[in-house]
Amino acid sequence: MNSQIQRIAELDRVIHEPGRLMIVALLYAVDQADFLYLQHETGMNKGTLSSHISRLEKEEYVEVLKTYRGKVPQTLLSLSSAGRKAFEQYRRKIREAF
Amino acid sequence: MNSQIQRIAELDRVIHEPGRLMIVALLYAVDQADFLYLQHETGMNKGTLSSHISRLEKEEYVEVLKTYRGKVPQTLLSLSSAGRKAFEQYRRKIREAF
DNA sequence: GAATCTGGTTGGTGATGCAAACTGGTAGGC
DNA sequence: GCCTACCAGTTTGCATCACCAACCAGATTC
Numbered sequence: 353m354n355s356q357i358q359r360i361a362e363l364d365r366v367i368h369e370p371g372r373l374m375i376v377a378l379l380y381a382v383d384q385a386d387f388l389y390l391q392h393e394t395g396m397n398k399g400t401l402s403s404h405i406s407r408l409e410k411e412e413y414v415e416v417l418k419t420y421r422g423k424v425p426q427t428l429l430s431l432s433s434a435g436r437k438a439f440e441q442y443r444r445k446i447r448e449a450f
Numbered sequence: 451m452n453s454q455i456q457r458i459a460e461l462d463r464v465i466h467e468p469g470r471l472m473i474v475a476l477l478y479a480v481d482q483a484d485f486l487y488l489q490h491e492t493g494m495n496k497g498t499l500s501s502h503i504s505r506l507e508k509e510e511y512v513e514v515l516k517t518y519r520g521k522v523p524q525t526l527l528s529l530s531s532a533g534r535k536a537f538e539q540y541r542r543k544i545r546e547a548f
Numbered sequence: 549g550a551a552t553c554t555g556g557t558t559g560g561t562g563a564t565g566c567a568a569a570c571t572g573g574t575a576g577g578c
Numbered sequence: 579g580c581c582t583a584c585c586a587g588t589t590t591g592c593a594t595c596a597c598c599a600a601c602c603a604g605a606t607t608c
Contacts, residue, residue, distance in 0.1 A: 354476075354479075354491065356475055356479075357472050357475060357476060357491055357492060360468055360471050360472050360475065361468065361472060361492070361493060363468055365468070368466075368468065369563090369564080370458055370459065370461055370463070370466065371564080371565085373458050374455050374458050374459065377454055377455060377458065377547075378452075378455060381452075381454075387586070387587070388586075393452065393455055394455065394459070395459060396565090397565080397566065397567080398586080398587065398588085399565080399566070399567075399568090399587090399588075399589080399590090400564080400565055400566070401587090402587060402588055402589085403563095403564080403565090403588090403589090404564090406588090407563090418587095423573080423574065423575095424573090424574075424585070424586070425572085425573075425585085425586055425587075426586080427586075427587070443548050446544060446548050447548055449475075450541050450544050450545055467595090467596080469596080469597090485554075485555065486554075486555095494597090495597080495598065495599080496554085496555065496556080497555095497556080497557080497558090497597080497598065497599075497600090498596075498597055498598070499555095500555065500556055500557085501556090501557090501595095501596080501597090502596090504556090505595095516555095521605075521606065522553065522554070522605085522606080523553085523554050523555070523604085523605080524554080524555095525554080525555065549608105550607100550608085551606100551607085551608080552605105552606080552607075552608090553604100553605085553606075553607095554603100554604095554605090554606105555602105555603090555604100556601105556602080556603080557600100557601080557602075557603100558599100558600085558601075558602090559598105559599095559600090559601100560597100560598090560599095561596100561597085561598090562595100562596085562597085563594100563595080563596075563597100564593100564594080564595075564596095565592100565593090565594085565595105566591105566592090566593090567590100567591095567592095568589105568590085568591085569588105569589080569590075569591100570587105570588080570589070570590090571586100571587085571588075571589095572585100572586095572587100573584105573585085573586090574583100574584080574585075575582100575583085575584075575585100576581100576582085576583080576584100577580100577581085577582085577583105578579105578580090578581090
């Protein structure tokens with residue numbers, strides 16, 4: 353198997369999914385963001401965003417902190433160190449392949 | 451929306467799928483390949499490979515030529531010019547994003 | 549006749565995307 | 579107080595897609 357194909361075959365599917373890739377790339381850049389910010393930046397509807405966040409949480413790639421902005425609930429997201437590493441590895445393989 | 455995220459959002463989903471990305475990247479490099487070669491290089495089972503090829507054909511990204519190697523049937527695949535352009539655009543967006 | 553070869557099709561399972569319904573709380577009008 | 583509307587997210591129902599194994603078709607070879 354040639355090495356470009358090898359890299360593609362090894363891509364982390366959890367991160368490769370564009371919806372989650374946007375989330376992870378955003379969190380990688382800003383360290384912390386809330387649900388509404390992610391929704392606005394990614395253009396996803398809230399149901400889809402919510403389910404991608406759940407998937408990333410289940411994978412332990414993001415940490416979720418439910419808090420309040422005044423009296424309004426706010427969900428804060430950040431990348432875990434595992435998530436950060438996974439993204440860096442994904443990015444490295446993508447760069448090597450293309 | 452920041453430009454990295456914009457690029458990710460615009461990625462062609464038909465090509466983004468790793469199975470099809472491997473096929474397209476291989477065909478981009480070699481111009482023509484047969485079914486068994488693709489199966490061997492990608493490691494996919496034939497059912498999955500066959501359905502990805504059908505999808506790419508439906509999208510008019512690949513051309514399929516059913517022929518014979520001696521008396522044994524052989525399916526030859528090549529990228530169409532639309533497929534070539536789509537791959538180049540995909541690669542450009544990936545490179546810009548990462 | 550039985551096994552092999554190439555490739556396609558089918559059936560089942562899980563993932564994704566969207567809209568709509570829902571939850572638990574807040575705010576405003578009267 | 580009470581009713582309605584809103585807000586932040588989550589869950590659900592439905593359609594489509596991806597993956598694998600198994601089976602099938604048509605021809606060949608042993």
